[in-house]
Amino acid sequence: xxxxxxxxxxxxxxxxxxxxxxxxxxxxxxxxxxxxxxxxxxxxxxxxxxxxxxxxxxxxxxxxxxxxxxxxxxxxxxxxxxxxxxxxxxxxxxxxxxxxxxxxxxxxxxxxxxxxxxxxxxxxxxxxxxxxxxxxxxxxxxxxxxxxxxxxxxxxxxxxxxxxxxxxxxxxxxxxxxxxxxxxxxxxxxxxxxxxxxxxxxxxxxxxxxxxxxxxxxxxxxxxxxxxxxxxxxxxxxxxxxxxxxxxxxxxxxxxxxxxxxxxxxxxxxxxxxxxxxxxxxxxxxxxxxxxxxxxxxxxxxxxxxxxxxxxxxxxxxxxxxxxxxxxxxxxxxxxxxxxxxxxxxxxxxxxxxxxxxxxxxxxxx
Numbered sequence: 001x002x003x004x005x006x007x008x009x010x011x012x013x014x015x016x017x018x019x020x021x022x023x024x025x026x027x028x029x030x031x032x033x034x035x036x037x038x039x040x041x042x043x044x045x046x047x048x049x050x051x052x053x054x055x056x057x058x059x060x061x062x063x064x065x066x067x068x069x070x071x072x073x074x075x076x077x078x079x080x081x082x083x084x085x086x087x088x089x090x091x092x093x094x095x096x097x098x099x100x101x102x103x104x105x106x107x108x109x110x111x112x113x114x115x116x117x118x119x120x121x122x123x124x125x126x127x128x129x130x131x132x133x134x135x136x137x138x139x140x141x142x143x144x145x146x147x148x149x150x151x152x153x154x155x156x157x158x159x160x161x162x163x164x165x166x167x168x169x170x171x172x173x174x175x176x177x178x179x180x181x182x183x184x185x186x187x188x189x190x191x192x193x194x195x196x197x198x199x200x201x202x203x204x205x206x207x208x209x210x211x212x213x214x215x216x217x218x219x220x221x222x223x224x225x226x227x228x229x230x231x232x233x234x235x236x237x238x239x240x241x242x243x244x245x246x247x248x249x250x251x252x253x254x255x256x257x258x259x260x261x262x263x264x265x266x267x268x269x270x271x272x273x274x275x276x277x278x279x280x281x282x283x284x285x286x287x288x289x290x291x292x293x294x295x296x297x298x299x300x301x302x303x304x305x306x307x308x309x310x311x312x313x314x315x316x317x318x319x320x321x322x323x324x325x326x327x328x329x330x331x332x333x334x335x336x337x338x339x340x341x342x343x344x345x346x347x348x349x350x351x352x353x354x355x356x357x358x359x360x361x362x363x364x365x366x
Contacts, residue, residue, distance in 0.1 A: 042064060042067070045139065051139075052115070052317060053317045055316045056339075056365070059347055059348055060345045061342065063340050066336070066337045069337060069338060073102045075099055075131045076095055077097060079093035092134075112142055112145055115339040116141070116336075119132050120137075121328065121331070137336060138313075141315070144159055150256050157314075167316050171319075174206050175205060176222065177224040181221045191209070193209070202223075241277075263305065264306075277328060278306070282308065282333075308332045309331075310330060312324045339365045341363065345361065
């Protein structure tokens with residue numbers, strides 16, 4: 001018997017893939033696998049600004065865990081992967097299909113001091129026309145969780161009446177009075193201090209990390225170091241809730257209760273100023289007032305029970321951060337993930353040979 005003939009006949013039905021087909025299959029597989037990994041496991045994030053200095057630096061590249069708080073399912077499932085929400089003014093997503101908020105189980109809840117990536121909440125006077133999951137990502141430290149009472153007194157944060165210790169690298173602005181001698185630039189650099197301005201021959205405005213404060217203050221030519229503090233009672237209209245009833249500012253704020261799922265509030269002028277945006281925009285209710293009467297979804301109400309948990313986020317660079325002090329609470333459906341590790345860091349202002357910050361590569365974030 002001709003065994004070679006039988007062998008050839010057995011394989012005649014197979015079609016060999018062309019090189020082009022192999023490349024297409026590989027690209028499709030890579031896109032699908034990457035999309036699943038970014039959606040369910042972790043994603044990369046780059047630090048665009050100095051709001052988290054000196055904990056995180058501009059030019060840091062991070063891995064953000066989706067597993068920590070549970071992967072959030074897309075609100076807009078039809079979108080071009082790995083792109084911004086718009087490219088040359090053209091949307092890269094289709095909002096004809098919008099899914100409700102759903103999150104898979106995670107390994108933990110959002111905790112105080114976690115560094116969290118989230119979608120930017122609604123602006124004070126602007127309602128975004130973009131779905132939540134295609135809005136700008138921000139990164140801040142969680143200062144208060146749902147149900148907490150937050151207050152800021154002379155830049156010091158208090159949670160439930162107890163003072164909170166700042167992160168070791170947290171930065172605050174100070175007025176520094178010297179004896180008139182020139183400051184040692186090497187000392188300034190080593191302590192990661194930024195000279196933000198000069199008031200006189202002896203006075204400077206400096207941004208000083210918390211863990212450098214005591215050493216800097218002990219230098220012989222430093223006469224005094226005083227924090228820059230906006231006085232209590234000075235009303236800043238850019239600060240949430242943007243209402244003169246609450247004369248708050250960056251450095252003196254609250255007390256304010258962070259909403260919690262199941263928490264019920266009485267509806268009055270004060271609570272409406274503080275929580276109407278959450279009730280209306282985040283929890284998708286129609287909210288109107290007629291005199292002192294409040295109507296939710298066209299029904300007169302004297303109380304409201306929250307449907308979601310909320311969080312209070314602030315940057316570690318306290319006087320150079322757009323955070324919850326400006327736009328209020330962060331709803332749970334805006335949470336993306338937890339920043340875990342700095343896998344790369346680049347200083348764009350340094351020379352090419354010194355551009356890579358080698359001491360920050362694979363550095364855990366805390």
